[in-house]
Amino acid sequence: MSAEPDLPQSLDGAPIALMLDLGSGRVLFSREADRRFMPASLTKIMTLYTAFEMIEEGSLSLKQRLPVRDETFREWSGKGSTMFVPRGAAISVDTLLHAIDTVSANDGCVVLAEGAAGSVEAFTDLMNAKARELGMNDSHFNTPNGWMDEGRTYTSARDLATLAQAIITRHPDFYARYFSQPSFSYNGITQNNRNPILGYVDGADGLKTGFTNEAGYGFVGSAERDGRRLVMVLGGTESGRARKQIARDFVDWGFENWSALRLYGAGQNVASVPVQGGAESKVMLKVERSVFATAPRGASADASVRVRFLGPTEAPIAEGERIASLVIETADGKTSSVPLVAAEAVPAANWWQRLRNGLVGLVT
Structure with a gap:
């Protein structure tokens, strides 16, 4: 059994740290996750x-223009990181999303929340509902921008990695559009992206930094090389300079000290499962992205796989719905898993299909 790779010395400066290989589901490193x-x-x-999620559900659109309320302008004009929204302006959702990620626009977050949901409170209710759907059990959001609120907004490194994975997997087009812009220009002002790995680390393409005096310097980042994607989370580092060095060292460590054996290509079918009450008797399961067996470099990357079902599979089933997990066990005895999703939709059976499925069941 091979030892875990030596960590970069700079990582000592991160009280909270996590690295996840999305292709295998393996946690490469965890500290206070x-x-x-x-x-x-x-x-x-x-x-x-x-x-x-709101855009995908049809309750919000990129071209929709949201107003800057006078109260919002007075409270948030020039407060922390800002996109410098003008009083009385109407700003497109697309512009707000660019500003929120690229320049961490506090004012833009509030304009988005109020315009999309009617109030900040209604929008944070949506945030918390979405967090629960993702299983982010150690998170609660009281603001849309993370401004200091006496600890009522909190999260964990594991939850942030779950969130990053959800964005990258479920919304790849939005991820590509908004998370890798080097700068943002609005109202005659250009500001640079603060992401410490973007443009400096091979394959880096997201996500975001965070800082307050209470929270210290944090970062959620991702990079992809040769189809293999890593997500890292850092929390509580002492300075922007330290965060920058730790982030760059950490992501390079993940790629250079771990090897990966490709098991399945993106979208490849893996197994089928019987469906109860469906128009079809079975549904094919596929992986969402390329799947790897990850092991310390120099160790055997041989692996065995098995399918673990979440429970009975009942129609209706949506295309892309998570049905099972693919469990990967590597030669060093470590196990990890990645989701398996329905390759196609299966509607509920009508009376004729139920009769047909029942007759087939009698003879098979």
Whole structure:
């Protein structure tokens, strides 16, 4: 059995740290991953995810223009990170989303929340509902921008990794559109992206930094090389300079000290499962992205796989609905898992299909 790779020395400066290989589901490193902490502007990743979900559900559109209320202008003009929204302006959702990720616009978050849901409170209710759907059990969001609120907004590194994975997997087009812009220009002002790995680390393409005096310096980042994607979370580092060095060292460590054996290509079918009460008797399950067996470099990457079902599979089933997990066990005895989703939709059976399925069941 091979030893875990030596960690970069700079990582000692991160009280909270997590690295996840999305292709295998393997946690490459974890320190205080379930400890609750104040996320500061990392909150905005949840704000963006909630907006992406609303757009997909049809309750919000990119071209929709949202008004800047006078009260919002007075409270948030020039307060912390800002996109410098003008009083009385109407700003497109697309512009707000760019500003929220690229320049961490506190004012833009409030304009988005009020315009999309009617109030900040209604929008944070949506944020918390979406967090519960993702299983983010150590998170609560009281603001859309992470501004200091006496600890009522909190999260954990594991929850933030879950959130990053959801954005990358469920909303790949939005991820590509909003998380890798080097700068943002609005109202005659250009500001640079604060992401410490973007443009400096091979394959880096997201996500976001966070800082308040209470929370310290945090970061959620991701990079992809040769189809293999890593997500990292850092919390509580002492300075922006330290965060930058730790983030760059950490992601390079993940790629350079771990090897990956490709098991399945993105979208490849893996297994089928019987469906109860469906128009079809079975549904094919596929992986969402390329799947790897991950092991310390120099160790055997041989692996065995098995399918673990979440429970009885009952129609109706939506295309892309999570049905099972693919469990991967590597030669070093470590197990991890990635989701298996329905390759196609299966509607509920009509009376004729129920009769047909019953007759087939009698003879098979």
